[in-house]
Amino acid sequence: MTDLATPPAPPVPPSPPPTRHTARWAGLLILVVAAGLIAVLATRPPATVSEVQNPLVGHASPRISGTTVDGSTFSLPAVPGKFVVVNFFASWCIPCQSEGPNLVQFNFEHQQSGDAQLVSVVFDDSASNARDYQAKLGATWPTLADSGGDLALAFGVRESPSTFLIAPDGRVVAYIVAPVTAADLDQLIARAKATGA
Amino acid sequence: MRSRHFPLWTLLGVALVVALVVGSGLLSSSPPTAAQRASAIESVIRCPTCEDLSVAESSAPTAVTVRATVRQLIAEGRSDQQIEDYLSARYGSSIVLDPPASGWSLLVWVLPVAAGVIAAGLVVAVVARRRRCGTDVLDADVRGPSTDPVALAERRRFLTQSLSDADAEYLAGDLSDADYLSLRQRDLARLAALGPVATSADGPGAVTAGTPGSSELSAVSGATATGTLLDDPDRVAGDVDARVEPSVDLTDRARRRGRNKWFLVAAVGCFAAALALAVPVFSSHRLPGQSATGSIDLSPSQQVQRSLDQAAAVENQDQLGEAAQLYQSILDANPDNEVALAQLGWLEYRIGQQGASTTLLNDARAKLNQAAVLNPGDYAVHLYLGTLLLQLDGNAAEAVAQFTQFLADRPPASVVAQAASVLRQAYLAAGRPIPSQIPTV
Amino acid sequence: MNGTLGHIGVLLGFAGAVVGIVVLGVGLARGRTNTLRGGQVYAPVILLGGLVAVVAMEHALITHDFSLSYVAQNNSRETPWLYSITGLWSALAGSILLWGVVLGGYATAMVWRFRKRAGDELVGWATLVVYVVSAFFFGLMLGPADPFTHVVGAIPADGTGPNSLLQDNPLVLIHPPMLYLGLVGFTLPFAFAIASLITGRLDEDWQGETRRWTLFAWAFLSMGILLGAWWSYQVLGWGGFWGWDPVENAALLPWLVGTAYLHSVMVQQRRGLLRIWNLSLVVAAFSLTILGTFLTRSGVLESVHSFSESTIGPLLLGFFGLVLFTGVGLIAWRGDRLRSAGGIDSPISREGAFLANNLLFVGFAFVVLLGTVFPLLYEALNNGTQVGIGAPYFNRFFVPVGLALLFLMAVAPALPWRKSSVEVMRGRLAVPAAIGVLVVVVCVLAGVHGIEPLLAFGLGAFAAASAGRSLVLSVRGSVRAARVGGASTGRAALSGWRGFVGRANGGMVVHIGVVVVAIGLAAATSYLQRGTLHLAKGQSTTFAGHTVEFVGTRVVTSPSRSSFQAVLRVDGRGMFYPAVTQFGAGTSTVGTPAIDSGWRDDVYLTINNIPQSSSGSGTTTVWTFGVVEQPLVMWLWIGAGLIGFGSILSAIPGRRRRPTDPVSAPVSGVAPPPDPELDRDTGSPDDASDDRLPVGAGDAP
Numbered sequence A: 001m002t003d004l005a006t007p008p009a010p011p012v013p014p015s016p017p018p019t020r021h022t023a024r025w026a027g028l029l030i031l032v033v034a035a036g037l038i039a040v041l042a043t044r045p046p047a048t049v050s051e052v053q054n055p056l057v058g059h060a061s062p063r064i065s066g067t068t069v070d071g072s073t074f075s076l077p078a079v080p081g082k083f084v085v086v087n088f089f090a091s092w093c094i095p096c097q098s099e100g101p102n103l104v105q106f107n108f109e110h111q112q113s114g115d116a117q118l119v120s121v122v123f124d125d126s127a128s129n130a131r132d133y134q135a136k137l138g139a140t141w142p143t144l145a146d147s148g149g150d151l152a153l154a155f156g157v158r159e160s161p162s163t164f165l166i167a168p169d170g171r172v173v174a175y176i177v178a179p180v181t182a183a184d185l186d187q188l189i190a191r192a193k194a195t196g197a
Numbered sequence B: 001m002r003s004r005h006f007p008l009w010t011l012l013g014v015a016l017v018v019a020l021v022v023g024s025g026l027l028s029s030s031p032p033t034a035a036q037r038a039s040a041i042e043s044v045i046r047c048p049t050c051e052d053l054s055v056a057e058s059s060a061p062t063a064v065t066v067r068a069t070v071r072q073l074i075a076e077g078r079s080d081q082q083i084e085d086y087l088s089a090r091y092g093s094s095i096v097l098d099p100p101a102s103g104w105s106l107l108v109w110v111l112p113v114a115a116g117v118i119a120a121g122l123v124v125a126v127v128a129r130r131r132r133c134g135t136d137v138l139d140a141d142v143r144g145p146s147t148d149p150v151a152l153a154e155r156r157r158f159l160t161q162s163l164s165d166a167d168a169e170y171l172a173g174d175l176s177d178a179d180y181l182s183l184r185q186r187d188l189a190r191l192a193a194l195g196p197v198a199t200s201a202d203g204p205g206a207v208t209a210g211t212p213g214s215s216e217l218s219a220v221s222g223a224t225a226t227g228t229l230l231d232d233p234d235r236v237a238g239d240v241d242a243r244v245e246p247s248v249d250l251t252d253r254a255r256r257r258g259r260n261k262w263f264l265v266a267a268v269g270c271f272a273a274a275l276a277l278a279v280p281v282f283s284s285h286r287l288p289g290q291s292a293t294g295s296i297d298l299s300p301s302q303q304v305q306r307s308l309d310q311a312a313a314v315e316n317q318d319q320l321g322e323a324a325q326l327y328q329s330i331l332d333a334n335p336d337n338e339v340a341l342a343q344l345g346w347l348e349y350r351i352g353q354q355g356a357s358t359t360l361l362n363d364a365r366a367k368l369n370q371a372a373v374l375n376p377g378d379y380a381v382h383l384y385l386g387t388l389l390l391q392l393d394g395n396a397a398e399a400v401a402q403f404t405q406f407l408a409d410r411p412p413a414s415v416v417a418q419a420a421s422v423l424r425q426a427y428l429a430a431g432r433p434i435p436s437q438i439p440t441v
Numbered sequence C: 001m002n003g004t005l006g007h008i009g010v011l012l013g014f015a016g017a018v019v020g021i022v023v024l025g026v027g028l029a030r031g032r033t034n035t036l037r038g039g040q041v042y043a044p045v046i047l048l049g050g051l052v053a054v055v056a057m058e059h060a061l062i063t064h065d066f067s068l069s070y071v072a073q074n075n076s077r078e079t080p081w082l083y084s085i086t087g088l089w090s091a092l093a094g095s096i097l098l099w100g101v102v103l104g105g106y107a108t109a110m111v112w113r114f115r116k117r118a119g120d121e122l123v124g125w126a127t128l129v130v131y132v133v134s135a136f137f138f139g140l141m142l143g144p145a146d147p148f149t150h151v152v153g154a155i156p157a158d159g160t161g162p163n164s165l166l167q168d169n170p171l172v173l174i175h176p177p178m179l180y181l182g183l184v185g186f187t188l189p190f191a192f193a194i195a196s197l198i199t200g201r202l203d204e205d206w207q208g209e210t211r212r213w214t215l216f217a218w219a220f221l222s223m224g225i226l227l228g229a230w231w232s233y234q235v236l237g238w239g240g241f242w243g244w245d246p247v248e249n250a251a252l253l254p255w256l257v258g259t260a261y262l263h264s265v266m267v268q269q270r271r272g273l274l275r276i277w278n279l280s281l282v283v284a285a286f287s288l289t290i291l292g293t294f295l296t297r298s299g300v301l302e303s304v305h306s307f308s309e310s311t312i313g314p315l316l317l318g319f320f321g322l323v324l325f326t327g328v329g330l331i332a333w334r335g336d337r338l339r340s341a342g343g344i345d346s347p348i349s350r351e352g353a354f355l356a357n358n359l360l361f362v363g364f365a366f367v368v369l370l371g372t373v374f375p376l377l378y379e380a381l382n383n384g385t386q387v388g389i390g391a392p393y394f395n396r397f398f399v400p401v402g403l404a405l406l407f408l409m410a411v412a413p414a415l416p417w418r419k420s421s422v423e424v425m426r427g428r429l430a431v432p433a434a435i436g437v438l439v440v441v442v443c444v445l446a447g448v449h450g451i452e453p454l455l456a457f458g459l460g461a462f463a464a465a466s467a468g469r470s471l472v473l474s475v476r477g478s479v480r481a482a483r484v485g486g487a488s489t490g491r492a493a494l495s496g497w498r499g500f501v502g503r504a505n506g507g508m509v510v511h512i513g514v515v516v517v518a519i520g521l522a523a524a525t526s527y528l529q530r531g532t533l534h535l536a537k538g539q540s541t542t543f544a545g546h547t548v549e550f551v552g553t554r555v556v557t558s559p560s561r562s563s564f565q566a567v568l569r570v571d572g573r574g575m576f577y578p579a580v581t582q583f584g585a586g587t588s589t590v591g592t593p594a595i596d597s598g599w600r601d602d603v604y605l606t607i608n609n610i611p612q613s614s615s616g617s618g619t620t621t622v623w624t625f626g627v628v629e630q631p632l633v634m635w636l637w638i639g640a641g642l643i644g645f646g647s648i649l650s651a652i653p654g655r656r657r658r659p660t661d662p663v664s665a666p667v668s669g670v671a672p673p674p675d676p677e678l679d680r681d682t683g684s685p686d687d688a689s690d691d692r693l694p695v696g697a698g699d700a701p
Helices: A022-042 A094-113 A127-137 A150-155 A182-194 B002-023 B034-042 B061-076 B080-091 B103-133 B139-143 B149-172 B177-193 B215-221 B240-244 B246-282 B300-316 B320-333 B338-355 B358-374 B379-393 B396-408 B413-418 B420-430 C002-030 C033-039 C042-062 C069-074 C081-089 C092-113 C121-142 C175-185 C187-199 C211-235 C246-271 C275-298 C312-338 C350-381 C391-414 C422-445 C451-484 C489-500 C503-526 C633-651
Strands: A065-067 A073-075 A083-089 A116-122 A162-166 A172-176 C529-536 C540-543 C546-557 C561-570 C574-576 C579-583 C589-592 C594-597 C601-609 C622-631
Touching: A022 C275, A022 C312, A022 C350, A083 A094, A083 A150, A083 A182, A094 A116, A094 A127, A094 A182, A116 A127, A150 B061, A150 B080, A162 A182, A172 A182, B002 C422, B002 C451, B034 B061, B034 B080, B061 B080, B103 C350, B149 B177, B300 B320, B300 B338, B300 C529, B300 C540, B320 B338, B338 B358, B338 B379, B358 B379, B379 B396, B379 B420, B396 B420, B413 B420, C002 C033, C002 C042, C002 C092, C002 C121, C033 C121, C042 C069, C042 C081, C042 C092, C042 C121, C069 C092, C081 C092, C081 C175, C092 C121, C092 C175, C092 C187, C092 C211, C092 C275, C121 C187, C121 C312, C175 C187, C175 C211, C175 C246, C175 C275, C187 C211, C187 C275, C187 C312, C211 C246, C211 C633, C246 C275, C246 C350, C275 C312, C275 C350, C350 C391, C391 C422, C391 C451, C391 C503, C422 C451, C451 C489, C451 C503, C489 C503, C503 C622, C503 C633, C529 C540, C529 C546, C546 C601, C546 C622, C561 C601, C561 C622, C574 C594, C601 C633
Parallel strands: A083 A116
Antiparallel strands: A065 A073, A083 A162, A162 A172, C529 C622, C540 C546, C546 C561, C561 C574, C561 C579, C579 C589, C594 C601, C601 C622
């Protein structure tokens, strides 16, 4: 052992500097970051049901007008004066098929009271297929063909079925990306009325 | 050896820089065209109904709609950012494949760059600290000499191994004289700084401080206990001068080499920085029709061929007027291009027929005749001429003459099938037997 | 019966792992070597259990036993036998089974390899870790990922068949097993790393001993990733082969870290440095395989490749946490006491180059990880709003990192260990650098534009020439060694083959393969042209220098699929059939591309739009085809083959050399006679044998 009082020929530092704990601090840092990452990952919902928010909600809706699958034209004013339910669908889309009868029911209920208008728009499908599908369903409301996809782009539709609820003053108040029931829509309309739409 | 290579490297450097400058299009850059802008924007917009694909890559109907919208907005004069905002306002911000450089998502740009800077900084700091602390003390010993005999023994083993490594490397020619000397001096100093060896507790393989070579070392090189390998007669032949006055001469040379090295490092660093700036700047321009960073130049004949292809594609889409314009522009540049001539003649015939314009029809006839003269072996010209003669002039006999030549030119069966009805008409009208090549309609 | 047999197999595997853990635990706690030896026998038990389960499942798939719900969902009576076999790994539960059986295989191989040292505490700890991982995966199969559950209710008459995209191409037979052989293989170095940390025995060369295993796993992972890219290219229809998809990234992350590790472990073997760093890399690589498994199977990220979501997500995440905390915790606890004795002498040395290589690979892995999970982080921080991160983000970092790595690949093979100088390097790299610059100049003269591809071509040529130089030197060294050893000139020349095998030389072949892949990648992504063709039957058009003629259509039916094909003739020579295919009745159709592969470029054809049979207009209806022309795509697959070939060469032991022989040294044991005309730099590259003497072992074992 070296004698600190009289250092021998090989130079020795006078006092040992404090030991480094690089591995310890680095490890701790990594563990903290990893814990955060795991917490985030653990609390994520599955991607297929996570809410894709639509930026239109709360803003004015695009103009709803165009050619229907029967060849006639249909158009709504910018301030429709009643609630409008816009439903984007495709004939090959399975959730849309389960949703169809619900829409029929909704349309029947509100056609008489006249406070809500249902409009369907073809998304990612051919007009002839959609026409056959609607005919089989017994749909009596207008179905817009949207052959160029412009209406879908205006609404920012990424999948079918997508349903928008538009208040009488033209604002979009709700966006549902799953199959809807008539009760769902009624609830949304009631809520919108209550909040002063 | 050094002076022999220096001009070569300068030459290589200059050639590389010149080639890169020319190849990057720096000299001929112009503001991006509408098509380039459209391509660039389309490659950063996600296809709404796909996963992972951009609208440039996808053929889904929604992607087609978005592409059309982008082009329309460009035509209206909106900027790239405005177009991205337009689409984000409808689809949500996740429609853009590039995260915005604002808010929380700034992190995703900053973190990698910060990590890189920190890593580079750490490396530089370690290197600088080692230089500053001098090379007498082993890095691990900066913390203070360990009194742990196991750690001490391990360090001795490491240094001894390093010494014999260095000798072997030098023997084989991998280490230069100066490097070998400096490494050797440093490791010897460190070995000495570990202090005198304790007793047999260190185990086999330990080395006493006074002998800088292990038995293994001697076996390899035949070095004596006190000398270095520089005096070793078995060493592979090298610089004789180095053996005479190693310490003085080598230090001086080492200093010069040090300066040259820093100069070279600075030059390479500037070059790398220039590249790092140039690459993102010049790779952002997309050339027409490509989602790419570059293009390949075509020779003149390839360019003509490409223009012909373009025109044919447009003609396929039944945009006759546009196709005619394209062919005309080819002809303006290459008056003797008989393919353009023939196609333009045919187009003029069709347009003339639609609009019943005699001037066009006459011009069509003239062009087709000229084309036939230029290239008698082209089946298309004869088909066109024959059709014109039959339908316009009602001259079945001449038409049949043309059609016979057409068939003799060995046209593909699909073309014959397409023209079958006209052919039969002509032969029947001229009272000639229908050749077997023509399929029954 | 299949279900029962399968359950027995899974239980056997699980029980074997658990009992093995207990036995080894007792042996390690009490320090009894005999108990440790006894604990080794459970690895073959795990493998046996896995094999029994695999046999049961394959039997069920081939005989279309629809009493198992897995078979009912992934098989049907019309499924061809090939896709029945691959049904084993086509869905989540089966993929866990494949993982389990591969892990059992690796465990058995490890136990066999170290059977002579079975009483060693370190081997005992490593085997224990492997048993724990096996217990986890077999445990998953007992619970949420059970492949042998019975169908609820009546047994269906016919199953729904595999996913359409998974029965489109025979590559489904090769890609997943290779990928798993790679991913699972990283368990072994991880086990040894944990064992080294726990026992504190870091100065022995366990990393070197398991080098071949790591190389084996890495090679299969590389092949798996590249085959996956090829498969995507042939099936998905957009003309690309890599989309920076979360599932693709999940396989890429361990590969990046594994490549860094393969390089830096050489520094550890030679100089005993970077020990803590290597341990960290091994822990990171294995943790990333588990994280990747989680991302692929939990459903938190959408991907076209991912499995259906299920409940094993939280379990996998928990296991990831356990692995990471154990590994990092051990390193943090032990690390400072077990540092290497020395440091890197000079930045301009092979050690320095490998360190730079590591920083680049690990840095890029960080970017890929950040980009993949950032959408989730953002969503969590921002209460639901989403952000998109796609290919443009990753490519922006990939290009500079890739170019820097090409440069390193060029410089490093010529760098000696310890220390070098610019003069030495300039001399050695003059010819390769000249070749690189020449390639750039020739490309510019030929009309090639774009700074990124030009740099890629130039640096690639530089790197390939440098690797070629190494190989030439190595071959020459072998020939000379044979002549010195007394062989005749002819036989000596033949023994030059030895210059191609061994770790360093095989590595040079792998580098050449990587350069070929890089050049193909640069050309294909920079010069691709996309377009749409509108053709009626009989029409032809040209695109990007190729003529495409729409000849006609045809329908091809088989019991399992019906395919509506367009017949296209490309360049007047070959016929290609892009199609719209339906697998089984009632499922949606998928588009199938057709590819005309050539040396110069690939023409990629898809059907975009079939015209609806319009109301008897009589005019020729116009079809829409998508076409993508990409140059040099073939080079990607050729490069992949070279990488695989080089890995095999690398595993063949090289000539017996002393481990400390320098880069340019002649063959060990025989010093060449002093030859004044001999140029100093004509030795053969470093090629340490596998029986590396640990630093400080003193006498040979």
